Amino acid sequence: MPTTSSPTQQVKLPSQVRRVRGQAGDIYELIFLDQQDRIIVPLTEWYRLRKEQGPTSTRSTYLACLQSYFAFLSESECPWNASPERLRQALIAFHRDSLKCHVRPQRETESVEIVMTRETPLRESSLKVMRAALRDFYLVMREAGLYAFANPLSSGVLVALKRDQERTLANKGAPDQAGIREETHEQSRRRPTAFLRQHQPQGWKPEIRKELADVRQGIHAVLDVLLESPEVSLREKAVLQLLQSTGARLHEIAFMTIGGYQNKGVAGQAQVMNKGSYGREVKTIYFAHNPRVQEALNAYLEQMRPLHDPEGRRRLIDVAPNASLFLTERGTSYSPNVFYWHWYRHSIPLQALCPVRFSPHDLRHLFVTEYLMKLKLACGAGTQSFDAEKYLREREAFGKTIMAWRSIHTIDIYDQSREGEAIFSVLAGYQQDLAQRCSAVQSPQVRSASTPCGGAEAACLPNQDAPVVWMHDEETLNWIKSMDQQTGQPW
Template identity: 25%
Template sequence: MCAKYYYRYCPEGIESRYELLVFHKNGPFLPLTDYYHDCIGRNDKSTANSYLNNLIPFFNWLDDYSNYQGRRVQWDDIPEVIRVAVEDYLMNKMHCKVREKDTFRFVNKTNKSIKTVSRFLSALKSFYKSLIRLKKYMYSNPMIDSYAILNELKNEGVRKDKPRMPSEAGTEEPNSTRRLTDSYFKLINDEWQPEIIGDKFLPFEVYKAGKKVNWSLREQVIAHMLFEGGSRASEVIELTIGDYRARKSFQEAETFNKGSHGKRVKFIRFSKDTTKLLMMYINKERAKYDEFKRSYDELPNDAPVFLTTVGTSFTRQSWYYHWHKAMGKCEIKLNPHKTRHWFVTTSMREIYETSNTDAEITIRKNQLIQYMKWSNKDTIQVYEHYFDEEKHREIHNQMFENMKKLEEDYLKQKKNKKTKKPILTVLEGVKRIGMDEDILEMLEGLE
């Protein structure tokens, strides 16, 4: 990738209001130039230089590799498009893991991640803040989670802008928790690891919670598909009728994957009971809100599977309200993304419990990797580690049971007759066998 964006300092003896100019294809590029000079008016010069050096690779990447619905992303696109580009850049260029969380994204570093992830996110947030202030970007800052700001204002109530008394005064409760950043991309410093959700009854707890708040058939179908299919919430909620028709089986639907830009590259599978619920929803509840009251057979392929009560496409944000309400009612702390971890944990348990050979386990694990469309096959190793530990626990517990039984036998023998001192005959021939020195050293202590 050639460097299309670069900067030069103003030569000595030349009068200019710019001490630095950013160029794009040998012509001045004012957005970054104006940003730099706005930045040095509010920060020290080293910070401004650092921010600029972190932004230029991103702008070069936008020109060469960004993709949104078949076109390159521009720096002045609407916030939703900018966020898609930033997420792609974090995953593909900076080797981060990006996870959905309510109205924002968690960014987790991996062992391949570039060290400047935090500085890049700060720089881009600062860039849009400056360009909005300079009236050169006409939208809200794409790097800020607007919902976080609304929630903060809601929680502050009448105290908005009122200064707190100093802690020494003792008249106010101390701030005991750290305030969560308002950034749309929230960086977590720990290396990303998938979660192990081992509660076998978790789906039924969620269904029960939904029943308590009177979930409609729409929310019930989505919840079932999440637990049974292992997809992300958006991959289910944004399904179209054509996605469902594209598969031979009525228990499957095509869907997109993170980073596929809407292209259908995988499928989701669900049970026969969920299929019945889905068809019931489409032909009854959905038809009631459809503009033309259409049933499944009458709907075009591009029609969304899930509708709002006013007949528009259902969104993840709208769905999350219903999920959050149900979880709050039953006091369940459950991010919907954990349904995906539960699915993988449950699938792995089935593989280990029902496979007859190690070869069969390997084949079935590879099938699961293919189904999940993991870009990094190492993801499954964390789940393998969990089940290896579980297997060890079973063996270890069996050893405890055997030891207990041997102890009982020993005590019975002691009651019946005096036993001779046990002889460790197995150890006598150990040194004649080629063994690891550490093992030999341990065994010598038993002689």
């Protein structure tokens, strides 16, 4: 498995944009300059405006994308605030010339399909981030009144079509649970409006190999060693416990705040920033029934965090609610990159405990997989009393409440992978049977080397009749005996 790199590294491209750090007290943290040392005002302004609209890591990732885009605009002499028609031509040229993508115009929908090539310097996921960054830039600038037109990353035709379709929906004002709306609100929201659309031959699916029992046992074995190791710090142990018990994303745990952890006095759960929540703590994670999670958190908060707190505060009540729960040794905010550094340092020596390499994000998939297994058993799987309707109902509630997925269909992907896991489990058992048969039957070379002829030359001849030993199951043996009876000689 390739080493996981940070999102910023994945989207980093050659850029001719320089950055200068602002003075203390300036409203601009960074000032961006072009080749002629002229200030790139829109990029500098976007970076300032984006500070309060989500995690710092998202802003940094988007910045890596936008620097390359502005370098391209400078070379092509296209102003950033041109009309959508002109900017769309620049966006097409940027993806074709800088990102080495194939461009397929979709004239009926006024959109463009982007297809990656071997020369594209980005991964598929990073190319999606690039489009998100471009859309975010014009969205922020338009909301601030700095861009006078509609977002060039949206197709006017598709936006109008979506608006008309939503207007004509039957019972469009009804909630989803009423069951009378023509389509769910999620389906309406997901109607495409993007000008740039990435070619996707198939959607994401969990890696079935990591669904198999031996891999799941290996992941737990690695986690057990890490959680018991004296070399792993209390902070990383607390993060690992939360990842394992809640199924949360790493950034949701790493960016947890004091106020989110305190959760207005409700123990055993915390508020975190969900994906796409723009820095708002809108998702609840639950860990009340695993006392080891709270023990790990208490150990970190009582023994380690006060040592790194800039003011040496030992009580959380004395810390601001928006302060980071986890701190670095320098007293700064914790981040996923810091966790990854410790993760690879401690997990790589334990690779032999698991058949495949896995990442912290795989703990999230493991959480969902094993929850569904337990839910099926609770609903009577394998018995005549299996309640399929209850399973589907509670499975959907799990995806909405625990995982906080926007789409109710995301959970279907994991159920499909469970069916694939069963297929591969049978295959694994069959291959193990083959290995046992091969090891049980001694090869002719080994037999001739280990059994001396003792001067009896005839006994060593290959055509001599000898008893045949069959290492097969009962069904195969019965078939062989029937063939013996038909032909009159052993097969």
